[in-house]
Amino acid sequence: MFDLIIKNANLPDGRKGIDIAVSAGKIAAIEANIAGEARETIDATNRLVSTSFIDPHFHMDATLSLGLPRMNVSGTLLEGIALWGELRPQLTKEALVERALAYCDLAVSQGLLHIRTHVDTSDPRLVTAEAMLEVKERVAPYIDLQLVAFPQDGYYRAADGVKSLERALDMGVDIVGGIPHFERTMQDGAASVEALCRIAADRGLPVDMHCDETDDPMSRHIETLSAQTVRFGLQGRVAGSHLTSMHSMDNYYVSKLITLMAEAQINVIPNPLINIMLQGRHDTYPKRRGMTRVRELMSAGLNVSFGHDCVMDPWYSMGSGDMLEVGHMAIHVAQMSGVEDKKKIFDALTVNSAKTMGLENYGLSVGCNADLLMLQAEDVLEALRLKPTRLAVIRRGKVIARTEPKISHLVLDGRPGQIDAGRNPTTRG
């Protein structure tokens, strides 16, 4: 007797009519026509069933704080950082936990069950770290939450930046962060990368840095990060988030840089919604997109995954916890509109991110955790186009969220008809 069988599903790799049987929270079988009884059965005919979504780059300590204490008028990254600095002294652990838990509820409803969040360590009170450690524990039954110690105001630039980051790691924060492009000088930035990689090597932790989140083509901290990764033997355990300066760099230089990044096995995390919103703000026309070189990085064999980064905070007044919205924007801004391109974008929201975060037992094969979604779409192309309803969200074999399918009922020229969330726009009764 299985705990659950999902019948007749379409899978992201294009297979159709596949059953998925679940026992003790794991995938027990995945093939056509599985025999045997189950306590619960879900009919997935003509529905895409995928692994749960992953967000490898988020700011859960800032989420849902939009308007506190005021709005970002210029819309720039730097005003966002200044605004967050105004709010920071007013932050309380209780309010941080409350907002984070509200976001996690939203995330679950969107099938987002694995999140890596940066935690600002600039305030020596470290209420952010205290709050996020509590949230991590409370959401563990339904979300895998990883925490990055993130010196928002600069590791060297902030008065207590060095000490506070180490204290956050001592408290149990999982990953070493950084923000080299925000240090006072390029030299300080490079020195911070070296120091932070050394801490990671000494403590046996991964690294995930905000790196070169700027339009400055001479912001080249990713070069230093790659070199230090090799030097400290951290290959495959380091992520470079944003990397927007690569958009503006000289092509010849980039051809050398990407080779170095590949040698270091850097995990690349662009944040398409935020990058297209914040970068190029100092340009007149033409305005740069600020998206790193996704196609070229993927072609060179680098692991690219996409982050949501922000939802309703000082940097971004939009967002809904929907990784398909992130993928939708990635398709546009990276101009990856081909069929194979789109499949790669879907992978970047799922399996690539699992690699970035080092998630174990993630996948659609026997023995993997049964962390699954059923979407109101037939395949990954339709999912990316429609950002459809998550009909069922399954965590370790249990349905933890259900949403009714979106169906519009029409009466046109006296004839009734219906549209299944845009899938069959010509269906008429």
Ligand code: FE2
């Ligand atoms: Fe970020």
